[in-house]
Amino acid sequence: MAVPFSIGKIFDSATQVDGTVFGMQLKHFCVAFLAVLAGGACASCGQMALLKIIGERIITKLRSSLYKHTYVQNAEFFDTHRVGDLISRLGNDTTMVGRSITENLSDGLRSLAFATTGMGMMTYISYKLVGVLALAFPPLAAGAFLYGRAVRDLSRRIQSNQGTLTRIAEERLGNVRTSQAFAGERQEVHRYNDQTRKIFNLAKREAVISATFFSTSSFLGNATFLALLYVGDSMVRSGSITVGDLTTFVMYTGVAGGSLFGLSAAYSDLMKGVGAASRLFELQDHRPIISPTKGMAVKSARGMIEFHDVHFAYPTRPSILVFDGLSLRIAPGRNVAIVAPSGAGKSTVASLLMRFYAPTRGTITINGHDISKMNARQLRRRIGLVGQEPVLFSESIAENVAYGKPEATKSEILEALRLANCHFVHDFPNGIDTLVGARGAQLSGGQKQRIAIARALLKDPDILILDEATSALDVESETLVNRALEPLRQGPRTIITITHRLSTISRSDTIICLGADGKVAQMGTYHHLIADKDGVFAKLVKQQISGR
Ligand SMILES: Nc1ncnc2c1ncn2[C@@H]1O[C@H](COP(=O)(O)OP(=O)(O)OP(=O)(O)O)[C@@H](O)[C@H]1O
Numbered sequence: 155m156a157v158p159f160s161i162g163k164i165f166d167s168a169t170q171v172d173g174t175v176f177g178m179q180l181k182h183f184c185v186a187f188l189a190v191l192a193g194g195a196c197a198s199c200g201q202m203a204l205l206k207i208i209g210e211r212i213i214t215k216l217r218s219s220l221y222k223h224t225y226v227q228n229a230e231f232f233d234t235h236r237v238g239d240l241i242s243r244l245g246n247d248t249t250m251v252g253r254s255i256t257e258n259l260s261d262g263l264r265s266l267a268f269a270t271t272g273m274g275m276m277t278y279i280s281y282k283l284v285g286v287l288a289l290a291f292p293p294l295a296a297g298a299f300l301y302g303r304a305v306r307d308l309s310r311r312i313q314s315n316q317g318t319l320t321r322i323a324e325e326r327l328g329n330v331r332t333s334q335a336f337a338g339e340r341q342e343v344h345r346y347n348d349q350t351r352k353i354f355n356l357a358k359r360e361a362v363i364s365a366t367f368f369s370t371s372s373f374l375g376n377a378t379f380l381a382l383l384y385v386g387d388s389m390v391r392s393g394s395i396t397v398g399d400l401t402t403f404v405m406y407t408g409v410a411g412g413s414l415f416g417l418s419a420a421y422s423d424l425m426k427g428v429g430a431a432s433r434l435f436e437l438q439d440h441r442p443i444i445s446p447t448k449g450m451a452v453k454s455a456r457g458m459i460e461f462h463d464v465h466f467a468y469p470t471r472p473s474i475l476v477f478d479g480l481s482l483r484i485a486p487g488r489n490v491a492i493v494a495p496s497g498a499g500k501s502t503v504a505s506l507l508m509r510f511y512a513p514t515r516g517t518i519t520i521n522g523h524d525i526s527k528m529n530a531r532q533l534r535r536r537i538g539l540v541g542q543e544p545v546l547f548s549e550s551i552a553e554n555v556a557y558g559k560p561e562a563t564k565s566e567i568l569e570a571l572r573l574a575n576c577h578f579v580h581d582f583p584n585g586i587d588t589l590v591g592a593r594g595a596q597l598s599g600g601q602k603q604r605i606a607i608a609r610a611l612l613k614d615p616d617i618l619i620l621d622e623a624t625s626a627l628d629v630e631s632e633t634l635v636n637r638a639l640e641p642l643r644q645g646p647r648t649i650i651t652i653t654h655r656l657s658t659i660s661r662s663d664t665i666i667c668l669g670a671d672g673k674v675a676q677m678g679t680y681h682h683l684i685a686d687k688d689g690v691f692a693k694l695v696k697q698q699i700s701g702r
């Protein structure tokens with residue numbers, strides 16, 4: 155900020171006899187001033203590096219805290235939020251906010267300081283000339299305010315559409331084979347293009363708005379400049395200011411004007427950051443209903459499992475009751491099969507027991523303790539779940555099997571693989587270190603299921619839930635898995651099998667047959683249930699045997 159002032163003084167010294175600047179010889183002044191400039195450059199280097207580092211740090215912190223926060227959300231949250239959108243928030247929005255807080259804020263503050271000092275110096279030189287400038291200020295300020303608001307809203311919309319774009323790419327590319335199988339490539343490309351076009355249109359609008367704002371304010375600035383020179387000229391002629399002062403003033407006007415311009419640019423970027431931040435706060439403020447860490451410690455999940463008059467509807471579909479007063483008891487150490495028509499709520503029983511969702515009414519107890527009072531994470535450690543559509547992570551087979559118990563030894567992993575009849579692993583060149591590909595794509599459906607069974611067995615759970623866990627296996631492999639699981643069936647473990655296969659059902663001690671009305675229709679041993687010819691179970695079995 156000292157440059158214009160000094161240049162003015164140098165100009166004036168050239169027209170004076172003694173030729174000194176601030177009482178110094180010009181030569182000495184130049185050396186001293188060079189030192190000041192060098193000092194300034196060092197300070198600015200430090201500031202830039204520091205700001206960049208702080209910005210990156212903020213982004214890193216924001217990302218890790220948001221990721222952690224997202225990871226503990228309940229199933230309900232993931233039913234409504236799309237993963238692609240969350241990825242976009244973690245990636246783009248955090249970057250925008252980080253940059254905003256550091257670079258834009260510091261640019262803004264620097265511009266503000268420059269503009270204020272410039273104004274101060276200008277007032278010091280000639281308040282009459284400042285008066286000329288003041289005329290342009292109100293329209294500029296009003297313009298900047300309106301522009302900032304428009305940019306903030308646009309940015310929010312752009313970011314949310316960007317989220318949708320990532321979501322589309324993530325979901326569709328992740329399932330590209332299904333899409334190709336239905337020759338859906340064109341449709342998918344169109345879907346993606348439509349979304350990019352939406353973003354383009356919003357960006358276009360932003361471009362037009364900012365071009366209008368910046369060119370109008372630049373025009374206003376230049377016009378003021380012209381008016382300034384016009385008035386200044388007559389002031390120099392009348393001798394009320396020197397040429398040096400006018401030069402200084404004009405240069406300060408340039409600096410102050412440029413800073414004001416910079417201020418509005420920083421403001422608009424800051425507003426974009428605010429738009430992105432509001433999306434992050436939305437995520438940060440979302441508290442999971444079921445806290446994974448609060449509640450009673452769970453040492454063991456052995457004991458009687460009881461559903462007492464459980465009512466449940468999925469939060470995304472509150473009007474459809476899946477369970478309407480479901481009551482059942484599963485004695486400890488038993489092998490229980492749950493059978494029901496498709497969509498009756500078999501998998502939902504597993505989800506409720508795992509506390510992915512909470513019943514809307516009624517309670518579920520294990521050994522007399524309400525599971526809603528238990529620490530969800532510890533409870534889940536005691537339950538082994540093999541889901542209906544098992545998902546493996548893109549790691550090695552060994553890492554997948556040890557997922558629930560990372561400290562497992564190699565022999566434990568091999569034993570779990572043996573129990574789950576995963577002999578195929580040894581045919582792979584890399585054995586248990588074979589990578590399985592994204593979501594286990596490099597394995598067959600049946601192989602995936604068996605690895606998922608091994609993963610659940612390695613946890614040595616108190617309750618084992620097999621949700622159609624052998625549905626992709628042929629009869630022989632299924633028999634082998636069942637035979638391998640036989641010793642476990644004798645143990646203290648409770649095994650809940652959800653299945654359509656008669657062979658597995660008949661092997662169970664107790665069969666729970668759910669009706670379409672969200673209640674237990676029948677419960678008892680295989681022979682007991684099959685004897686009731688008009689019962690739901692007998693009908694299900696008959697349909698399966700006759701194929702009608
Ligand atoms: N995440 C969800 N959000 C909303 N509704 C759901 C959700 N998951 C399942 N449903 C609905 O809840 C009902 C019970 O589903 P569930 O998956 O428990 O059935 P199921 O008995 O396991 O069927 P299947 O034999 O086909 O696996 C179904 O009508 C289903 O449409």
Ligand SMILES: [Mg+2]
Nearest residue numbers: 500501502542
């Ligand atoms: Mg199911």
